Structures are given as C-alpha cells and as structure tokens.
Amino acid sequence: MSVIRALYTSIALLIPFGVHAQTFPNKPVQIIVPYAPGGSTDLAARVLAAKLTEQWGQQVVVENRPGGNGFIGMSAGAKSKPDGYALTLGTVGDVAVNPALFPNTPFSMERDFTPISMVSDAELVLIAGKNTxxxxxxxxxxxxxxxxxxxxxxxxxxxxxxxxxxxxxxxxxxxxxxxxxxxxxxxxxxxxxxxxxxxxxxxxxxxxxxxxxxxxxxxxxMSPERSKNNPSWPTLIESGVKDVGGSGWSALFAPRGTPPEVVAKISADVGKALKADDVIARFSGAGMEAVPTTPTELATRIKKDRESFAAIIKSANVKPE
Amino acid sequence: METLSLLLYGLQIALSWENLLYCFAGCLLGTLVGVLPGIGPVTTVAILLPFTFGLGPAPALIMLAGIYYGAQYGGSTTAILVNIPGESSSVVTTIDGYQMARQGRAGPALGIAAIGSFVAGSFAVFVVAYFSPPLAEIALRFGPADYFSLMVMGLAASVILASGSLIKAIAMVLVGILLGSIGTDVNTGAIRFAAGLPQLTDGIGFIVLAMAFFGITDVLVNLEKSKEQHVANAEIKNVLPTMEDLRVSAPSIARGTLIGSILGILPGGGALLASFAAYMVEKKVARRPANFGSGDIRGVAAPESANNAGAQVSFIPMLTLGLPSNPTMALMIGALMIQGITPGPGVITERPELFWGLIASMWIGNLMLLVLNLPLVGLWVKLLSVPYSLLFPAILAFCCVGVYASSNEPADVYIVAVLAAVGYALIKFDCEPAPMVLGFVLGPMMEENLRRAMMISFGDPSVFVTRPISALCLAATLLGLIAIAIPSLRRRRDAAMQE
Known part of the structure; x- marks a missing residue:
C-alpha cells in the first residue's frame, strides 16, 4: 500500500512540474519587499507589480516586510514555498553588502535564493553645499x-x-x-x-x-560610467579615483528550488514588463532605470559586487557596532 | 493679494468635478481606515498607489492627502471612544477625551474635536499658502543641534503633563526613552536591546505601543470595575457640544491652531510636539476652574486643533523639501515621483496647479470631514451604550488585528501582550502612559540628533549654545527646571495641578 501511495505521490508531484510554466500563474503572485512603503524599492515593486498584473491577468501583490536591515523580508522570502508565487525584491544592500557586513545573516543567497532578473538601477552622486x-x-x-x-x-x-x-x-x-x-x-x-x-x-x-x-x-x-541623462557629471574613475564606482540596484529573486521553467518564464515576463514604455517612464520619474537581465547575468553581478564590497568592508574595518 | 488670486486659482482646480470626487473619496476612505483598526492610512495609500498611475498628479495627491488627514480625524475618534490613539499625535487627546467619554460626554468631545480640527485646518491652509517658501527655508536651516535642544525642551516640559507625582512623570519619560532605544542605532548600525529577536531590530512600533499601553491596558483596568460603574458611564448627556462648550473651547482652539501651525513645520515630531505643547499651554493659562486629566473639553479642543494644523502645515516640508513627516507622506512623495514630479524648492512655481490645487482641496476636504463626521457622532456615541461585556472582546480583537496588519508581523501581537502587562502594572502604580509616549517618540530623535550634531562639530559641544534656536530652547528648558527646583515655585506648580 505504502509503496503504491509513494508512487502516486511522486507522480502527483512530477506532473505539475511539466505544466507549471504553461499555466503559471493561475493564482495571485506576491512580491515581498523588505522595506517600508514609499521608498524607491517599494515604488519599483509597485510599478512592476501593476504591469505584471496586466500581463498575467492575475493579481500581483506587493507585501512590505520591513525591518532589521532587510533581514525580516529577506528571511520571509527565503522561507516561502518555491513555486514562483512568492518572489522577493532585494537591493544591492540586501544581497551584496549585508552578507559581507554582518557575521551571520539569517539567510544565504546561495542556499536560499534563485536569481530571476535585475529590476531597477539608481544613480548616486557626490554633492556639495552651494557655499562650499x-x-x-x-x-x-x-x-x-x-x-x-x-x-x-x-x-x-x-x-x-x-x-x-x-x-x-x-x-x-x-x-x-x-x-x-x-x-x-x-x-x-x-x-x-x-x-x-x-x-x-x-x-x-x-x-x-x-x-x-x-x-x-x-x-x-558615483557610477563607473557617465550618466545618459546628465553627461556633464564626471565619474570618480576619470577624476583619478581608480575603480571606484557603483549604483543602487534592485533585483527579483525566487526561493531556491523553484522549477527552472517557472524562473525562466518569470524572467522573460519581467523583462517584457521592464521594457514597456509606461514602466520606463515611471521608473525614470522616480530616478531609476529599468534594467532587465537574465538570471545568469544577475548571478554574475551579485558575485562581482559582493567580492569587491567584502574587500572594502574588510579593509575599511566597517562594523555595525 | 497675489496669493489670494492664486488661492482662487487653486479653488477652481479643486472644485472641478473630478478633483471633488477624489477629495471626497480620500476623506471618506481616510475616516474609515482611521476608525477601523486593521488597515491604516499607510496600507491604504500603498494599495491605492497603482490606481493613481492613471490619474494626473493633482487628483492623485488630492486623494492621498484626503486619506491622510481623514485618517487623523478617524484616529481621534478611537482615542476618545476607546482610548486607542491611532497616531502619536492623538495620544494627548486620550487624556481628557476618553475621560469625557466615560462621563457620557463622548458626543461633545467628538464634536469639539471635529470643529477644532476644521478651524485649525482652515487656518493652516492660509499658513501654507502665504508662508511656504520662507518656512521651508527655516526648516532647512534647522540643524541637528537645534533639533536636539527642541527635543530636550519638549521632554522637560512633558512632566507638566502628568497630573500626579513629578518623580513618576520623570520616571515615565525615562522609561519611554529606554523603550525607544530598542532597535538599530542610526549612527553605527548596531542593534541594541533586541534580545536576539529579529522583530525587535527596528524597534517597537508606535501602533504596538499605543495598543498595549492605551487600548488593552485600559480594558484590563475597566474589567476590574463593577458592572454598575459601566452603566453609569454610558449615560449620555448630550450628543453635540453645547454653546457653553463652544464658548469655553474657542480660545483653546485658537491657541492650539497657532501652536500647531508653528511646530508643524518641523518634519518628524512636529504634529506630536504640537499636540503636547498645546495641552501644556492650556493647563498653564486656564483661569477658570479646570479639571484637566478628568474630562476637560479644553484638553480635547486644543491638542486636536494643534495636531490638525500641524498635519496640514507638514505639507510644507514635504512638498518643498521632500521631507516626509511620517510613512503616509513618504508614500505621497513616491506617488508624485512616479508622476515625474520631484518634491523640492521649485515645486510651487513649476507646478502651481498641483500646489494651489492641493491647498484649496485641503480646505474643501476639511469641510467635507466636518459634514461627514458631525452626523456620525451620534452613531459613535450609541456604540458606547453597547454592554462592556460585548465591547471589550471586540476592542481586544481589533487591537490584535490592527497590530498584525500594520506590520504583517505575528511577533508584534506577542510584544503587545507583554507590553500590556507592563502597562497594567504601571497603571497600578499610578504611572501615566502619556509622558512615556513622548519619551518614546522624542528620545530616539534626541539621541540621533545629539550624536549627529557632535559628529558634525567634531566633538565640540559649543554648537548647542552658539546656534540661536538651540540656545533659545536650552535657555527655556533651564528656566523651567529652575522653576521646578525652587520649592516655592514648586508649590505653585502643585497648586496648579490641584485645580
């Protein structure tokens, strides 16, 4: 009996894998944002969610789980069911800075998350007061x-x-x-x-x-290259500060174990959404650029940023205490 | 004269059918979410954000602003009826408002809150219209040293709030400061007193604190009392404020409005400081026999006027400096940015239709709220005649739902339970929660600004006396402390408390 039941169960488990990508999504999808409503990450999530709702014909809901340097939201995302219905929008701070800054984060990018696509990128600038x-x-x-x-x-x-x-x-x-x-x-x-x-x-x-x-x-x-919108601003690198460059990006993740077809479908659909004119316009209003990528490109970027930030944090001896 | 014609221009925009509709929708929604725990203005605005993508910037902002100040009205309603302040700025309202409700005067309390808010809101509209650019410049000049000294003054003055022992009031302020220090330190990123709980790394939320120390603690205290007392409490005298109520409250409304209009300019603690300050001023200037702390209508009229004026004036730092006073306003900035408008010094001249339309709509919205809320007063008052055995489980349930929904965090409900036990013990020791709330909200801001001021001055403490605003606040604090310390004056303070 138990063997037969096990067989049934495994068949039942296998079947959805094949049809997942075709039928996804057939119920509302959640995007967890580890920040309070109103910030740029939250805005990016809401603009993207509205577009995906339109594309999928299913509600895409933003859930804010702020707190603890983003740990609460990231942990919630990591523990979600890996079926593609609970996604997490993390920032460069969550995925590349914090793991290097804090000795033990309650989540691990490698163990808990699968990258889907980069979403937004915001330029940072060095400013001085007018009387300086x-x-x-x-x-x-x-x-x-x-x-x-x-x-x-x-x-x-x-x-x-x-x-x-x-x-x-x-x-x-x-x-x-x-x-x-x-x-x-x-x-x-x-x-x-x-x-x-x-x-x-x-x-x-x-x-x-x-x-x-x-x-x-x-x-x-502060970016490695000059801005498209404001090309007159010099970069740090061309001003003689070698290699220093970065920006504030955010990216979408699924829990590790999400079927690859589903990840591929979400990545493609997010890419489509981020290329829509109205989404680009809303992002640029909020000072962000829509920057869709493939999962592999995102993984490479995370690895690169993490390594350089870890080295900086170590050399500069930055510690949260 | 020019401002007046611009205001008329704004009125034209606000009176278009579309904008009127969104203004009304915002006010109605705001009142509802302000009264019903479980969904606050932040959640409402966040959910409605995608809906505003398709609207123009003016209707979008008019509606979101309506939700914001509508929720303030609603928050006062719960503060008066069931002792649950929806926002930190309605904490003071609970002191006399809730006492009035218990004496069967919930109607006049709610009525005077609505009328005071309307008067204050109308006045604040003119403040925003006439003084936005210079006030924004003042707010910009306010440095960390100035903020620190203002907070010191606020905290020192808060002991006057307590009707009982001075020592206990000071102790409660200190408890508040300690509770406020839980969480991540802004200056170093270190997590303090979180007991290893990730849910405490951002500190205790205000809603959590308010539900625990006001809502649930009060239910516990009430349950101890005999049934007869509750029946007596529910006896309703009159539904609307009498002419006598209005006459007594009028000067208080005027003073509250003025204080709110001044302090509202400060992003952050503006509306809260305003409501506390207004209450303290009332206690000081009251010449007629006063019974503050046990249901004096002036103790509702002044802070309610102050917090509404403050809430409206806080649109100045939001629109002209991009500085939000609270999370709801942060979301409004987000809504504007998605429309391609960055709040900043140029927004008044670049987007006059938005700025003047919003100002005019705030006045119309306040009128709508008055019309909407006065008839509701009768309904709310009837709610109080529901037997307490039915009412209290509902209050408890609403508290839990409200706490959970404000953060999606189950742990917050447990934190409320723990804090409510503490709150109950404090009430037993005759320690009042209001000074603690002030310490809780202002303490962390005070510390943050003290350390920031010292960082910027590279450890030189003279900034606190060389900056004029800071020096003025510290001098006033010192004078106040001397007044308390000198025994003869202290007797006078006690006498003032006894009145």
Missing part, C-alpha cells in the same frame, strides 16, 4: 587630505551603497572623511542643502530638486 568651495573631486580630496577626518559626508545610512562607496573612495584615494549617516536619503539631502554639513553621497533623484534650486552642486556621479 568645492567644484571638483580633486578639490574635495585635497580638502580631506589637508584635514584628515574633518570633512563630513552625509549618506542615507550605515551600510548603504553610498556608505560603501564613501569607504571605497577613502581607501583608494587615501583621503579620510567623517561619515554622518542619516535615516534615509531625504533628510540627508536636506542637511546638505541646509548647510548643516558640506558633502553628501546620495541618490541623484533625491537631490535633483536641490540641484535645480541651486542649494547643492553635483561634484561627481
């Missing part, structure tokens, strides 16, 4: 070298991409800065605009209005 004498990366570095550790730089928080880039810039250039973390990019941008401190590394979208109003000036873009 700095006009170029060299000015900033010279000032910092003249008074080591006496030049304050605002970032959106401890262990965020801007923080990592600040440490990286310090390591490569030898200039030392005072890192002043804020609770998010908005307050940090206002602090630089209000002359509370001279410098900031922040999302380009968050400082755009202060740049326009003349409260702050952009010194450099």
């Amino acid at each position: 004498p700095y006009a170029s990366v060299q000015d900033v570095l010279n000032a910092a070298k003249a008074q080591p550790g006496r030049l304050s730089v605002a970032t959106s928080g401890m262990g965020t991409m801007p923080h990592i880039l600040l440490e990286w810039m310090s390591l490569v250039s030898g200039a030392q800065f005072q890192h002043v973390p804020y609770k998010g990019g908005g307050p940090a941008a206002a602090a630089v605009a209000g002359d509370n401190l001279p410098l900031g590394i922040l999302a380009a979208s968050g400082v755009a209005s202060f740049v326009k109003s003349g409260h702050v000036k952009v010194i450099a873009i």
Whole structure:
C-alpha cells in the first residue's frame, strides 16, 4: 500500500512540474519587499507589480516586510514555498553588502535564493553645499587630505551603497572623511542643502530638486560610467579615483528550488514588463532605470559586487557596532 | 493679494468635478481606515498607489492627502471612544477625551474635536499658502543641534503633563526613552536591546505601543470595575457640544491652531510636539476652574486643533523639501515621483496647479470631514451604550488585528501582550502612559540628533549654545527646571495641578 501511495505521490508531484510554466500563474503572485512603503524599492515593486498584473491577468501583490536591515523580508522570502508565487525584491544592500557586513545573516543567497532578473538601477552622486568651495573631486580630496577626518559626508545610512562607496573612495584615494549617516536619503539631502554639513553621497533623484534650486552642486556621479541623462557629471574613475564606482540596484529573486521553467518564464515576463514604455517612464520619474537581465547575468553581478564590497568592508574595518 | 488670486486659482482646480470626487473619496476612505483598526492610512495609500498611475498628479495627491488627514480625524475618534490613539499625535487627546467619554460626554468631545480640527485646518491652509517658501527655508536651516535642544525642551516640559507625582512623570519619560532605544542605532548600525529577536531590530512600533499601553491596558483596568460603574458611564448627556462648550473651547482652539501651525513645520515630531505643547499651554493659562486629566473639553479642543494644523502645515516640508513627516507622506512623495514630479524648492512655481490645487482641496476636504463626521457622532456615541461585556472582546480583537496588519508581523501581537502587562502594572502604580509616549517618540530623535550634531562639530559641544534656536530652547528648558527646583515655585506648580 505504502509503496503504491509513494508512487502516486511522486507522480502527483512530477506532473505539475511539466505544466507549471504553461499555466503559471493561475493564482495571485506576491512580491515581498523588505522595506517600508514609499521608498524607491517599494515604488519599483509597485510599478512592476501593476504591469505584471496586466500581463498575467492575475493579481500581483506587493507585501512590505520591513525591518532589521532587510533581514525580516529577506528571511520571509527565503522561507516561502518555491513555486514562483512568492518572489522577493532585494537591493544591492540586501544581497551584496549585508552578507559581507554582518557575521551571520539569517539567510544565504546561495542556499536560499534563485536569481530571476535585475529590476531597477539608481544613480548616486557626490554633492556639495552651494557655499562650499568645492567644484571638483580633486578639490574635495585635497580638502580631506589637508584635514584628515574633518570633512563630513552625509549618506542615507550605515551600510548603504553610498556608505560603501564613501569607504571605497577613502581607501583608494587615501583621503579620510567623517561619515554622518542619516535615516534615509531625504533628510540627508536636506542637511546638505541646509548647510548643516558640506558633502553628501546620495541618490541623484533625491537631490535633483536641490540641484535645480541651486542649494547643492553635483561634484561627481558615483557610477563607473557617465550618466545618459546628465553627461556633464564626471565619474570618480576619470577624476583619478581608480575603480571606484557603483549604483543602487534592485533585483527579483525566487526561493531556491523553484522549477527552472517557472524562473525562466518569470524572467522573460519581467523583462517584457521592464521594457514597456509606461514602466520606463515611471521608473525614470522616480530616478531609476529599468534594467532587465537574465538570471545568469544577475548571478554574475551579485558575485562581482559582493567580492569587491567584502574587500572594502574588510579593509575599511566597517562594523555595525 | 497675489496669493489670494492664486488661492482662487487653486479653488477652481479643486472644485472641478473630478478633483471633488477624489477629495471626497480620500476623506471618506481616510475616516474609515482611521476608525477601523486593521488597515491604516499607510496600507491604504500603498494599495491605492497603482490606481493613481492613471490619474494626473493633482487628483492623485488630492486623494492621498484626503486619506491622510481623514485618517487623523478617524484616529481621534478611537482615542476618545476607546482610548486607542491611532497616531502619536492623538495620544494627548486620550487624556481628557476618553475621560469625557466615560462621563457620557463622548458626543461633545467628538464634536469639539471635529470643529477644532476644521478651524485649525482652515487656518493652516492660509499658513501654507502665504508662508511656504520662507518656512521651508527655516526648516532647512534647522540643524541637528537645534533639533536636539527642541527635543530636550519638549521632554522637560512633558512632566507638566502628568497630573500626579513629578518623580513618576520623570520616571515615565525615562522609561519611554529606554523603550525607544530598542532597535538599530542610526549612527553605527548596531542593534541594541533586541534580545536576539529579529522583530525587535527596528524597534517597537508606535501602533504596538499605543495598543498595549492605551487600548488593552485600559480594558484590563475597566474589567476590574463593577458592572454598575459601566452603566453609569454610558449615560449620555448630550450628543453635540453645547454653546457653553463652544464658548469655553474657542480660545483653546485658537491657541492650539497657532501652536500647531508653528511646530508643524518641523518634519518628524512636529504634529506630536504640537499636540503636547498645546495641552501644556492650556493647563498653564486656564483661569477658570479646570479639571484637566478628568474630562476637560479644553484638553480635547486644543491638542486636536494643534495636531490638525500641524498635519496640514507638514505639507510644507514635504512638498518643498521632500521631507516626509511620517510613512503616509513618504508614500505621497513616491506617488508624485512616479508622476515625474520631484518634491523640492521649485515645486510651487513649476507646478502651481498641483500646489494651489492641493491647498484649496485641503480646505474643501476639511469641510467635507466636518459634514461627514458631525452626523456620525451620534452613531459613535450609541456604540458606547453597547454592554462592556460585548465591547471589550471586540476592542481586544481589533487591537490584535490592527497590530498584525500594520506590520504583517505575528511577533508584534506577542510584544503587545507583554507590553500590556507592563502597562497594567504601571497603571497600578499610578504611572501615566502619556509622558512615556513622548519619551518614546522624542528620545530616539534626541539621541540621533545629539550624536549627529557632535559628529558634525567634531566633538565640540559649543554648537548647542552658539546656534540661536538651540540656545533659545536650552535657555527655556533651564528656566523651567529652575522653576521646578525652587520649592516655592514648586508649590505653585502643585497648586496648579490641584485645580
């Protein structure tokens, strides 16, 4: 009896695998966001979810699980059923910085997640207040070298991409800065605009209005290449700070063990959604670029970023304590 | 004159059928989610966000703003009826509002809250219209040292709030600060006092704290009392405020409105500080026989006016600096950005239809809320005549649902249970929860800004006295402390409390 039952069970388990990709999705799909509503990751998730709902004819729902440096949401995503109905939108901070920053994260990218596609990418910039004498990366570095550790730089928080880039810039250039973390990019941008401190590394979208109003000036873009939208901003690399470059990206993941056909289908459909004109327009409004990739491309990017960030975090001795 | 014509222009936009409809939808939804626990304004706005993609920026923002201030109205309703403040800024309302409800005066309390909010909202509209650019510039100049000193002043003043022992009030503020320090430290990223629980790494949520220390604790305290007392409590005297109520409250509404309009400019603790400050001022200036703490209508009128004025004025930092005062406003910024509008100093001149349309719609929305809420008062009051044996399980269930739904986190419900036990013990020791809430909300902000100010000044503490705003706040605090410390003045304080 038990043998027959086992046989039945295995057949029952096998059948859906074949038809999964054709029928997926046949019920609502959830996207877990490890951040509170309102941030750029949440916005990206909501824009993508609305488009996928349209494409699939099934509700795609965003579920915010904020807290604990993204650990709560990432853990929830890792523990979800691997059937493609519970996806997780993690950021570069969640998947490439935190594993290097925290000695024991409650999830493991290799053990728990399968990459699907990159989703959004946001440019970061180095800004200075309008009353500061700095006009170029060299000015900033010279000032910092003249008074080591006496030049304050605002970032959106401890262990965020801007923080990592600040440490990286310090390591490569030898200039030392005072890192002043804020609770998010908005307050940090206002602090630089209000002359509370001279410098900031922040999302380009968050400082755009202060740049326009003349409260702050952009010194450099933190990406490895110049921006398509603002080609006049120099990169750090061309200003002589070798190799330093990065941006704030987010990507979609499924729990490890999700059938490969389903992952491939989601990746293809997400790619299609991210190429839609209205999605591109909404992303760009929020200061992001839609950047679909294949699962393999995403895996490579994670590996590359993680290795370089781990080295920076180790050399700069960044510790959450 | 120019501002007036721009306001009229805004009125034209807000009075279009489409915008009126979205304004009404927002106010209605906001009132509903404010009253019903289980789904708060943040969740509502998040769910409706994709729906706003297809709308223009003005109707989208008008509707979302309606949800925001509508929920504030709704939050006061639960604070008065069942002692559950929906937001930190309605904590003060529970002090006298809930006492009024227990004396059968829930109707006047709700009525005066609605009227006060309307008056405050109408005044705040003009503040936003006339003073947005200069006020934004002031908010921008507010540095970490200034924030720190303002928080110090707020906390020092909060002991006046307590009607009982001074020592206990100070102790409760300190307990609040300690509870607030649970979670991730912004400056270093270190996780403090989380007891290894990942659910505590972001600290205790305000909703969790409010449900535990107000809602559930109060149910426990009530259950101890005999049945007769509840019956007496439910006796309804009148449904709407009397002329006498209005006359007594009018100056309080005016003062609350003014305080809210000033403090609302500060992103973060603005509306909360405003409601506390308004209450303290009322206690100080009351000349007529006062019974604050046991159901004085002025103790509802002033903070309710202050928090509504504060909530509206907080649109200034949001629209002109991109600084949200709370998660709902953060979502509104998101909604604007998706429409291709980045809040910032240029938004008033670049998108006049949005800015003036929103301002005018806020006034219309406040009117709608008044019309919507006054008839509802009778309904809410009837709710209180439901036997307590039926009411309390419902309150408990709503508390649990509300806590769970605000974070999707089952552990929060357990944290509420633990905190409610603590809250019950504190009530038994005659320790009031209101000063603790102030410590809980302001303490972490105070620490964050103290350390940030010291980082920026490279360890030089003189910034706190060389910056004018900071120096002024610290001087006021010092004067207040001296007043408390000198015994003769202290007797006067006690006498003031006895009134």
